[in-house]
Amino acid sequence: MDVKNLKEYLCWLYYQYLLITGIYVLEPWEQSIFNTVLFTMVAMVIYTSYVFVPIHVRLALEFFSGLCGGQPESTVALMN
Amino acid sequence: MTESSENKTANGEVCHRATNGIKPGRNGLVKNHYLYQQQQQQKCCHPDEKVHHVACNGGLYSRPFNESFEETPMLVAVLTYMGYGILTIFGYLRDFLRDWKIEKCHIAREREEQRDFVPLYQDFENFYTRNLYMRVRDSWNRPICSVPGAKVDLVERVSHDYNWTFDYTGKVVKDVINMGSYNYLGFAENTGVCADAAAEVTTKYGIGVSSTRQEMGNLDRHEELEKLVAKFLGVESAMAFGMGFATNSMNIPALTGKGCLILSDELNHASLVLGARLSGSTIRVFKHNNMQSLEKLLRDAIVHGQPRTHRPWKKILILVEGIYSMEGSIVRLPEVIALKKKYKAYLYLDEAHSIGALGPNGRGVVDYFGLDSRDVDIMMGTFTKSFGAAGGYIGGKKELIDYLRTHSHSAVYATSMSPPVVEQIITSMKCIMGEDGTTIGRDRVQQLAENTTYFRRKLQEMGFIIYGNDDSPVVPMMLYMPAKIGAFGREMLKRNIGVVVVGFPATPIIESRARFCISAAHTKEMLDTALSVISEVGDLLQLKYSRHRILPSLDRPFDETTYEESED
CATH class of the missing domain: 3.90.1150.10 (Aspartate Aminotransferase, domain 1)
Structure with missing residues (x-):
């Protein structure tokens, strides 16, 4: 039952997507071109963010911690 | 905008009053107890700030005049442009x-x-x-x-x-x-009184005489129709044409010409626009139903006269429609008439959609506001919508109609109306007037x-x-x-x-x-x-x-x- 509801909801969502982007009026092959292009772009954005965002976040964290803290993490290590 | 409404309040011609929370009166009932006297509320407004009227009723209006054009939501506008972009x-x-x-x-x-x-x-x-x-x-x-x-x-x-x-x-x-036909009064029928009368006339007169009114095409039904239309509108005289579009586009050139000024609402129908262009007069367009804009144009026209020569305009004609078919708005006729009288201009009112559909007696926008049809110089309308027939009319003073009879292109050259169509109009109009006894x-x-x-x-x-x-x-x-x-x-x-x-x-x-x-x-x-x-x-x-x-x-x-x- 839930699966059916979910499927209906997804259909409705896709219909709204068709209407808002305007591709509702296009022919099927044009729709698939649009979907492919959009899907590729979104996939590329996601992949790029997956690859590069963690690195940037780490670098940024290091930068800011160096800026604000400036203290070594542990003073115990120094004593040894 | 506020500035000009202040001017108006000052000279007492037009006054505005916001009526928040008052329900609109029904079309068929005359409610005169909403008469408002002039208020001094405009005085307090700073010229730069926006006055938020919900409706604009003054002493000129006998009923609340509620018109709304809700703003397009920003997100919707952006998505719409995006959709058009993708489609392009x-x-x-x-x-x-x-x-x-x-x-x-x-x-x-x-x-x-x-x-x-x-x-x-x-x-x-x-x-x-x-x-x-x-x-x-x-x-x-x-x-x-x-x-x-x-x-x-x-x-x-x-x-x-x-x-x-x-x-x-x-x-x-x-x-x-x-939900799409302009069949306001439901006279588009193939049974009933109108259809029977039209059928009877068809057998008696045939379907047309293929000649103009000035030659052999003038039948007694036409004469009767014109008398009836004049009576219906409350004007001295009227004449009927076989085509509603041509009524506008061919009669405006007969009325104005070079050296005349036409002030036209920006949302006027194509037939009015065509007529105005054919006439060769100067055309200036005012904002839709915006009396401040109209007054400004009128005042400028009188102050400055014609461009370059600065001679006064020969005539100034205001073109408005009763109901605007794409916006569903009704013309602010009391204010238009007040302005027209103040600046001595002429008024051409196209009642294509409003005749039959507005007013307690179905006599159009003049009836709706409870005004005198003599204040409108040229009353134009069509039979296509409320009467379920075809053609158009022009009503006004006898001199005007006599002039148009000899000078209008659609009166001189067009074939006269088909008798069954005329009969349909006569029967339906009599029905609206109550002359058929029902x-x-x-x-x-x-x-x-x-x-x-x-x-x-x-x-x-x-x-x-x-x-x-x-x-x-x-x-x-x-x-x-x-x-x-x-x-x-x-x-x-x-x-x-x-x-x-x-x-x-x-x-x-x-x-x-x-x-x-x-x-x-x-x-x-x-x-x-x-x-x-x-x-x-x-x-x-x-x-x-x-x-x-x-x-x-x-x-x-x-x-x-x-x-x-x-x-x-």
Whole structure:
């Protein structure tokens, strides 16, 4: 039952997507071109963010911690 | 804007008063107890701040005048532009494919041997027709096969090549509720008094004499019709023409010419625009129903006279319509008449949609405001809508009509009206006037007013954006997005309701809309069915944009750039 509801909801969502982007009026092959292009772009954005965002976040964290803290993490290590 | 309303308050010609929270009076009832005296409330307003009127009623109005044009939500506007952008990109792709002969071109285009001539199919309108309109063409020009009354039968058609061609399946879609015909009083019938009278006249007179009124085409029915129209309008004299469009476009050139000034509302119908252009007069356009804009143009015209020579204008003619068919708004006639009298201009009132549909007696917008029809110099209207016939009329002073009879192109050259059509008008007009001894006409006018109020109120409650005056039987409902135009027409037809959807050339590009025309022939059940279906489709297509922030029509955004440069 839930699966059916979910499927209906997804259909409705896709219909709204068709209407808002305007591709509702296009022919099927044009729709698939649009979907492919959009899907590729979104996939590329996601992949790029997956690859590069963690690195940037780490670098940024290091930068800011160096800026604000400036203290070594542990003073115990120094004593040894 | 506020400045000029201040001026008006100061000289006492026109006054405004906001009426928050007062319900609009019904069309069929005259409510005179809403008379307001002039208030001094404008004095406190700073010239720069916006005054938020909900309605603009002064001593000139005998009833609340509620007109609303809700603002387009920002997100919707952005998405609409995005949709048009995507469709335009695909349009260019298809044009590219056609150009390189990868795809067959189905539509007229430049011929190879005419390549160096002036291009015929390259402007934006052609691009729009080819690449946007063609895709949703099935919602327009649907062939019908019955009388277009409250219900109509449609010929079923399918398209196998995405609306380039249509095949008829041979089936008929029965009993589609007709929300699209200008059948305001329900006189589009093939049975009943009018049809019988028309049939009788057909057997007696035939269907036409193929001659002009000035030669052999003048029949006693025509004379009777003109007398009746004059009586109906309350004017000295009237004349009838066989074509409503030509009534406007051929009579305005007879009335004005070079050295005359025409002040035209920006949303006037194409026939008025054509007539004004043909006349060769100078045309200046004022903002839709905006009296400040009109007064400014009038004052400038009188102060400065004609350009370069500065001679006074020979005539100044104000062109307005009773009900604007795309916006559903009603002209602010009391204010227009006040201005016209103040500045000694002439007034041409096109009552194409309002005659029969407005006023307690169905006598148009003059009756609706309880004014004297003698204050309007030229009363024009059509028989096409409320009377279920064809043609148009012009009413006014006897001198005016006598002049037009000899000078108007459509009076001199056009074939006279067909007698059965004339008879249909006579019978339906007598019915509205109550001269047939029944109250059918009155009841219909009353019914139309009730239907209009009911339908508009319900749509507003559902959360749709509805344009126009509360008493106007033309109900435009905003759709905005290009795909929703086609989807709305199709989904409504699937549920057995025929609607008119309107897109770009007739409206601004982002303000696509569906237009419902209420008829007296619609029963409460039909309206309820239609409303529930509209609500259902509205949910499906997410059309309930309204955020219930009703903007007053006075504060509708308009840019000042089109004003004349002089500022006093």
